[in-house]
Amino acid sequence: MSGKLKVAFFDLAGCNGCLLSMLNRAEFYEVLGLIEIADFRLVRAERVEGPYDAAFVEGYPGSQEEIELLKQIREQAKILVALGSCACTGNLQAIRNFQGLEEAKNYVYHGRLKLDVAEVQPLDAYVPVDIYLPGCPANGDEAVYTIKCLAIGKTPELVTHAVCVECKIRDTEC
Ligand code: SF4
Numbered sequence: 277m278s279g280k281l282k283v284a285f286f287d288l289a290g291c292n293g294c295l296l297s298m299l300n301r302a303e304f305y306e307v308l309g310l311i312e313i314a315d316f317r318l319v320r321a322e323r324v325e326g327p328y329d330a331a332f333v334e335g336y337p338g339s340q341e342e343i344e345l346l347k348q349i350r351e352q353a354k355i356l357v358a359l360g361s362c363a364c365t366g367n368l369q370a371i372r373n374f375q376g377l378e379e380a381k382n383y384v385y386h387g388r389l390k391l392d393v394a395e396v397q398p399l400d401a402y403v404p405v406d407i408y409l410p411g412c413p414a415n416g417d418e419a420v421y422t423i424k425c426l427a428i429g430k431t432p433e434l435v436t437h438a439v440c441v442e443c444k445i446r447d448t449e450c
Contacts, residue, residue, distance in 0.1 A: 281427040284315035284328045285359075286349060288342045289369065289391070290335025292318060293413035294360035301416040310427035326352030330426050332419070333399060334359045336366055338391045343402055350403035357407040357422060358399045360414035367412055370396040407432065 287295060295318055298304055314324040331353035337343040350356055361367035372380035377394050399405050409418050418434060425432040443450070 280312040288335035289338030290362045294334040297413040297416040298419040303420045328353045330355040332357045361412040364410040366396040
């Protein structure tokens with residue numbers, strides 16, 4: 277890849293814990309020399325329009341507006357990264373799928389949140405996702421590692437199984 281990796285970070289319905297977990301890593305500031313941050317609402321107001329080499333998206337689309345935003349991000353991004361379990365699976369937010377939108381709005385969010393999507397669904401229910409970084413919050417080290425790999429044109433090698441699997445493979449008892 278020639279030049280810096282143009283990266284954008286977005287937060288849909290979620291708690292910002294995944295993005296904060298990444299910002300809390302000292303290594304994140306070391307990769308800043310390799311990337312151009314095009315959009316990062318938590319960090320600065322200034323925005324650079326796409327297209328992006330990579331977009332990291334935290335949270336799930338909770339409103340029609342956010343579904344449209346997600347589709348626009350997908351069109352603009354060569355690589356779309358689902359950051360955190362809300363983006364990868366719907367996570368705890370999906371509990372409201374058993375409760376109903378109106379009840380959730382009134383009793384959990386006290387009418388404060390703009391939610392108009394009946395069912396919580398992960399990003400890949402709406403658009404193709406290239407890289408999944410699950411975890412609640414997402415592992416900040418993995419997020420920084422992924423940025424670093426993409427910046428040098430390498431595919432990140434991510435562990436996709438739980439540590440329990442490694443013990444089973446080695447016949448290590450619990
Ligand atoms: Fe927050 Fe967890 Fe969702 Fe990340 S995965 S946005 S930390 S609830």
